[in-house]
Amino acid sequence: MSEAKEFLNRLNLAEKDYSGAPSTMCQGCGHDAISASIRKAFYDSSIDPKQVIKLSGIGCSSKTPAYFLGKAFGINTVHGRMSAVATGAIVANHTLLPIGVSGDGDTSAIGLGNFCHMIRRNLNFTYIIENNGVYGLTKGQFSATADKGTALKKGKINQNEAIDLCELAITMGATFVARSFSGDRKQLAPLIQAALAHKGLAILDVLSPCVTFNNHEGSKKSLKNIRAHLDPIHDIDFMPGAELIEVDYKKGSETEVVLYDGSIVTLKKLHENYDPMNKMGAILELNQAKTDGKFLTGLIYFEPNRPTFTEQLDIRGTALAYLPEDKLRPSIKHLDAINKKLSM
Amino acid sequence: MSEAKEFLNRLNLAEKDYSGAPSTMCQGCGHDAISASIRKAFYDSSIDPKQVIKLSGIGCSSKTPAYFLGKAFGINTVHGRMSAVATGAIVANHTLLPIGVSGDGDTSAIGLGNFCHMIRRNLNFTYIIENNGVYGLTKGQFSATADKGTALKKGKINQNEAIDLCELAITMGATFVARSFSGDRKQLAPLIQAALAHKGLAILDVLSPCVTFNNHEGSKKSLKNIRAHLDPIHDIDFMPGAELIEVDYKKGSETEVVLYDGSIVTLKKLHENYDPMNKMGAILELNQAKTDGKFLTGLIYFEPNRPTFTEQLDIRGTALAYLPEDKLRPSIKHLDAINKKLSM
């Protein structure tokens, strides 16, 4: 009996080393496909799971961090507050690589305010929204990303305009904003790799059909309708910095974005003149796509050099969580001086 | 002794009929000037105070509804939740004219998520933000509208980009978005009149210097700095619908916007080609002003015909709060039918 040779990445890890517990999603749920892309992205980028932390809120989507990278620490927080908890965790240990998964309900409804403020801070964080336009776990009520005119299974019609989380993220100052589709692993996996390599906050709004509650006729976020209206702005490739050195990467293809760790994102344009580093252009294009009833996908906006939150706080070196006692406690001498000052 | 003749409006009310309790703001506080403009707007528009409800959150700004329209019912809610409380009050009684005052801390920090969702619903509400870039009532900490690079009195420098509440409001789908300055009553009062006449949500972001905590050198929201960088997009005039009938208003001046109640807003352009009904144009112009370090003021964006929240809910006729018992309770017959159905 000959065993099939396993493919290993630069850390000598196989893809299965990036797996987690068995999924409890409904069969065919978009969220499972995203988990698969996440696993692939980490594997392809040869990231050590022990250096990763996983976070989430509450929802079907928010359960998924249990289903990838079982060797990484993870936390399932409360509904809508992943952004706050992540802020604390990342400040406490900025040396780890954090990835978070949230739902559209989690992010755009109860969590909206905290989400916006996390963006402002440019937390170094990859924030994936598994966007199905409904509250899956509570059985299919509209979320704030439900498209106007969409019908619930039971017939109710949504009267509100959907919140476009990409547009909002750009407006709030996000430094990496992408949209993709759970079913498009070829686009999604490199986008996640790029997001992980990005220094700063990366928002990925991933359309992820809820096959149980939002996959009927009349729903704009059904698998069929999304498929029919995808509008990628470019083909995307990602080459991790470390690998570049080995393969002696040949520059010059289409548009390249070099990330701070030397990784290269290659974008083969499908949209004429689209410049992902132009904020106003990105917002215009998003609005045009909305008018056209299309789902613009790809790396929509990118700003490489803004200081991250921990940089703003001057946190460098040892993680705060690992500082030894002698770094954490001022000397008695200082206390004497303070007492002296207070006694005057 | 001859008494000075009082000027009366169409309701035979004098300006003092629009006054409230004496202010407890610091002397020179921008908020007091805004209260004065609010009084003037109501007086000029001949609105019956008994038909008005006033709402606010918590903060110096949020105290001010006590200082105008003493004859109107008012409520001071909790920090950041005016939007939610107003939603309930307006749904309960859509026949009244609601006006709310909030602060930048109230709106852009703790209240941001609820603010965004209120906007999405297009609540029929005039929402004034008295924007001073600090938490006045808690003694001058930065709020989320503090400009990047601004210094606190004690020296701390703000590292974050300010949230531009006008841009955000437009992005979230507000149907009336204006910016003004507490010291510019000539612009502010007609803007408030127009906001009150607007059918839908009107956001007024009013720069309102905090003379106690944010009026020093190094602050971009100091009285002096605001004054020096105001950039009005037009001169504005407002003519209430009711008066039009009387004075046989002559059309044709500059740009006119006719509101649903027949009122007319006249905008004399100062910015070439500015069209307040173009969403993308408005966002571009706001961003340009930011780049130029200017405070764009005037009616920045306007969309006249979107159904309001209560219209979406089909609420018409008698206010829910005033429905008599026979309208509120279904008949016993119906209950019998329900029992029957449940027994099958």
Next chain:
Amino acid sequence: MSTINDVNICIATPNGSGSASANNILFKSIFKMGIPCSSKNMFPSNIQSMPTWYEIRASSAGFGSRKDVIDVMVTFNPETGASDVGKLRENGLLLYDTGACEESWLSRNDIQKIGFPATELSKQIPNAKIRSKLRNMIYVGVISSLFGISREVLIAVLRDTFGDKPEVIESNLMAIELGSKWVEENQVTQDICTLVTIEGGNKGKILSDGNTCSALGAIYGGVSVVAWYPITPSSSLAETMEKYLPELRMDEDKNPTYAVIQAEDEIAAAGIITGAGWAGARAMTATSGPGLSLMNEMIGLAYFTEIPSSYFIVQRGGPSTGLPTRTQQSDILSMYFASHGDTRHVILLPHDLQTCFEFSKLCLDLADQLQTPVFFASDLDLGMNIRPSEPLELKSPSLNRGKLIHEKDIEAQGNQFRRYFDLDGDGIPQRTIPGNQHPKAVYFCSGAGHNADAKRSEDPGDYKELLDRLLKKNHTARLLAPQPLVETSETSRIGMISFGSSVEAVREARHRMNQDGIKTSHLTLLALPLSPLVKDFIQKHEITLIVEQNRDGQVASIVRMDWPELAQKIDSVLVYDGLPVTAGSVHRLSMEKLGGKLL
């Protein structure tokens, strides 16, 4: 020994596999036979493929709580099969699919086992798409034949359920017949129980769940603003309102006399009803623990400013996310003390479908009468499990809006109105609402300190007066809220107190204790703050056991706080594993507690 109409059937399936419909039909069929019955759905916090158990109990004596013994186990979930088999009582009956069964399940020799080829049989269903769902109907067929549910009853239930979809009725019936034919052809039998039609049994009775009845109660209670945010197990309360309101509450111009708002979060939901309450609408929200936690600040505002508002809390396993699809009564103290500062709240405690219906209206009434947030405290078991009941009865004739006064009232009392003045000595002031045109009607409402004239005040005297009056109002509520139901027996030295979804289990446990020769009295608690009748009851008995579905004995704590002098006369019986409480556990724990005290 086979019984007549006494059996507890547990059906174990993965959720989302179509079993809900099968179980429902089975349960309704037994109900339709006139047999006293009840059901419990123990489902996971998940949408598809995780373990669910549905228990159907027939009880000739009419006990409706979850039975602690499983007589029949249907193992349709491979994941839990092995442990499910272990839950069967001795001589119980195991029903399994021979096509999806593991050897280990069959190792018990002290039980009856009937394997039937459900997977195989289901292949005869022509439409392959629905085959796997209809596999569940096969066990319905098997059970109906084994236990004696007639084809006619099943058909009637299928008709009631799928009314206008004959093709659905047909395919379901076909699957049922596959199962029952298999039983008949193979001449399989059991000696657990025979289900026998009771003529006139369940006649006129309804089948429903607490959330549905609460929803109807609120609609009949004249609610006009509903704001909510989805959360299990309260979502179905709001969603049922959304279902019924359009047919029940349109005015003659076809305009709704209500608004239902799905808010962006629970803080907004609470804010919306506070705004609506201030403006004069009867307003409510529905939520569970996590939402309640988020609403604390707004509840404090409504308490301090005296704004009527109704909070329907359907409790689940806490703290935190906890067990979101399991039942508990552990938010009592959270409601009672909701908000920072000195607060005390009024809580209504329904325990069956009729009180769910009635107390919903009462909640809106009391909120108006007391001008404060009032809580309606249900739980997942009461709220979501289907049970029989007499038809819902509209008892209170009209809406009580309390001391809400209008222009003419102000005139009548000499053009005087003081918003926060205790005119009647009951702690409850008069209230006006926006839109009132009387020049004296206006007041400014603020969550900051204020005096009797609603003017802001930081005066220590004004502040203390306000706090004291709020407490007085809470005392008024002791008598205004529904008074407990007391069943005393002259000879019993033991009292028992229960509330909510425990009441039915306690009734059965007392019956068992009575059989053991232990007589007990019972008090059904219907509201907090405690009525003086509770004090009387405890005083009258040597020992009173308070049965609660929480860890900390939350109601008992309140008794201790209120009447410390009685503290030594009470003890707690606590069941808090998340499953609906059984008479067995109440019985056992009560005997343990009494053991040391009386026996």
Next chain:
Amino acid sequence: MSTINDVNICIATPNGSGSASANNILFKSIFKMGIPCSSKNMFPSNIQSMPTWYEIRASSAGFGSRKDVIDVMVTFNPETGASDVGKLRENGLLLYDTGACEESWLSRNDIQKIGFPATELSKQIPNAKIRSKLRNMIYVGVISSLFGISREVLIAVLRDTFGDKPEVIESNLMAIELGSKWVEENQVTQDICTLVTIEGGNKGKILSDGNTCSALGAIYGGVSVVAWYPITPSSSLAETMEKYLPELRMDEDKNPTYAVIQAEDEIAAAGIITGAGWAGARAMTATSGPGLSLMNEMIGLAYFTEIPSSYFIVQRGGPSTGLPTRTQQSDILSMYFASHGDTRHVILLPHDLQTCFEFSKLCLDLADQLQTPVFFASDLDLGMNIRPSEPLELKSPSLNRGKLIHEKDIEAQGNQFRRYFDLDGDGIPQRTIPGNQHPKAVYFCSGAGHNADAKRSEDPGDYKELLDRLLKKNHTARLLAPQPLVETSETSRIGMISFGSSVEAVREARHRMNQDGIKTSHLTLLALPLSPLVKDFIQKHEITLIVEQNRDGQVASIVRMDWPELAQKIDSVLVYDGLPVTAGSVHRLSMEKLGGKLL
């Protein structure tokens, strides 16, 4: 009868008028004379022009609580003048500005009155801009001359205060001299009190407030993540940290060993410290009632997932916005039961500057040791009022990180680690943090039901086991938290219990009761849950009065819940008007309570 060093001076001004600085200088001068003294600032929820009262008490016996009698009233606020005069004791001294005085103020004939032309005098200050502010320094001058504060002391204090700004010192001194010269020239005197320097008095002592000492305590306690949202009266705690941290907590590369994050709201602040605690940092937030209400849900998450986190709650007048600048102890139950579900929390109760300093570190320690949210409960009086104290002393030598284990620990215990397993029988499991490279270290943390191995579980047994262990942990805390300080006297039948900012007033009240012939014992409560020593104490006394600054007797409620058998041996003394509690009110209310019981 004039006293020596016994006087209570109340200065009434509009806030924001520059009086804060004048009052501060006056108070420090008395302190510098070595006289035992204390101060209370009663300020409005407003920035400018509303009534403020600042009380300075000199007490030769060394009592530091607010005095219930006002000996001297400085009426510099026209708005409150009339009522302020009414607060003066008989024969008290009224000081007023003849240029800003109303006739009605002078109608009392049972008091001494000294009017001085402050407005007029202030015109001599050349810089018109600062004239109105410096008008306040004139009363400082008047008082110093009337009561005997020397020029040297005043100059020294001005120097300490304005150090590097000679021109400010000069202008202030000029204003003071205008006042004192006026007294000398007019030969005015009083017979209330003479202030006499006590050599060596206050030597080495510091003057500070609780928030400052808490901030320092947390910094010395090794806090590394602070997240907060501004709210009175807790803001100054966080802001003082921001002030001290840069000088105290930079590593050798000049990088901070901390992060202070001004969050966008309290939910985020709680979320941030929860995330930081999970990741292994010592993390805290500071807030007051409304913020606490908003944090409920996150506190429940931390409780259920056992994440260390520290909540510094500086209490103020509630509920709702309440009296935001007044003091209270009314959030005890809110902290104790924070979050929905069955929860019990640990609360530390500092009562002076040293315990503020010590317990801050202890709070961080206990959070790590118990792996749970721990509350540090201060209040506005303790947190914001300046008082003297012995110098802060660093008592506990090293940080206690509890059962936080690393790679080598897991190896040492045989490569085994079970996150939620009660290894030691104290309810406290071991904990790892992200970054730990041991293959067994990893766990997934969830607020949903989980088993001892941190796997999600809806099993009723797992769930109950978890809830029971959490309660066991809380019992462990009874002994781990600081034990009460007990002063018993053999002969006393009466016990008194107090905590926080009441302790000092109770000390004085007991002194007075002692003078009345009533001996009392005292227990200073330092933490919740209650130590068994509290039980002993109550048992030993016929009656124990629990003194609290809230309406509902919140700590007494907890005593009743914990030890119902003691319930009849306790009673409550409740002061809750928002002002710092006085010995007088405690004395009076205690006597009332005892009246019916013992005397």
